[in-house]
Amino acid sequence: MASNGAVRFTEEQEALVLKSWAIMKNDSANIGHRFFLKIFEVAPSARQLFSFLRDSDVPLEKNPKLKTHAMSVFVMTCEAAAQLRKTGTVTVKDTTLKRLGNTHFKNGVRDAHFEVAKFALLETIKESVPASMWSPEMKGAWGEAYDQLVAAIKQGMMPAAL
Numbered sequence: 821m822a823s824n825g826a827v828r829f830t831e832e833q834e835a836l837v838l839k840s841w842a843i844m845k846n847d848s849a850n851i852g853h854r855f856f857l858k859i860f861e862v863a864p865s866a867r868q869l870f871s872f873l874r875d876s877d878v879p880l881e882k883n884p885k886l887k888t889h890a891m892s893v894f895v896m897t898c899e900a901a902a903q904l905r906k907t908g909t910v911t912v913k914d915t916t917l918k919r920l921g922n923t924h925f926k927n928g929v930r931d932a933h934f935e936v937a938k939f940a941l942l943e944t945i946k947e948s949v950p951a952s953m954w955s956p957e958m959k960g961a962w963g964e965a966y967d968q969l970v971a972a973i974k975q976g977m978m979p980a981a982l
């Protein structure tokens with residue numbers, strides 16, 4: 821999906837994201853943990869990107885910073901869904917965008933990591949909501965909101981990458 825120009829994101833899509841998040845957020849610590857385990861399962865080397873994991877003996881599930889990061893991904897994707905529905909585009913405050921872009925670039929996060937995280941995010945949601953709630957439409961809505969958010973973060977990376 822193109823990152824420039826408005827994306828059509830419907831009320832139904834926004835509702836699918838918010839409805840599933842409402843169920844997951846009660847158990848967000850566990851879900852965030854599973855989300856990151858999945859990322860590290862597919863891409864074990866991604867663990868090295870996180871300064872607070874590199875030199876830490878604290879088990880992953882007990883690491884509060886990893887939980888915070890997992891929550892950021894979920895919550896910011898939900899916010900992206902709401903923005904997409906209202907305006908067709910994702911806007912993150914300029915300063916926040918720069919900071920997010922720089923932090924990720926500086927820590928070595930690249931396209932492949934965002935792709936792995938997308939796969940892990942969608943799998944985690946699928947396993948965390950009742951089977952009867954999961955659908956291709958729900959997957960599409962989360963995927964689109966995530967893609968647009970990542971596109972915005974990557975824009976913040978660009979000057980640093982030159």
Ligand code: HEM
Nearest residue numbers: 866869870871872892893896919923927929933934937969
């Ligand atoms: C939509 C996707 C993502 C969002 C919303 C997000 C959000 C954030 C936020 C809010 C921070 C803290 C930034 C700061 O305080 O300056 C952060 C840091 C970081 N993120 Fe992400 N992130 C995303 C995807 C990823 C992915 C896919 C990876 C790698 C697998 C990743 C790795 C990191 C690392 C390594 C840091 C720095 C942690 C440290 O202090 O060592 N992020 N991210």
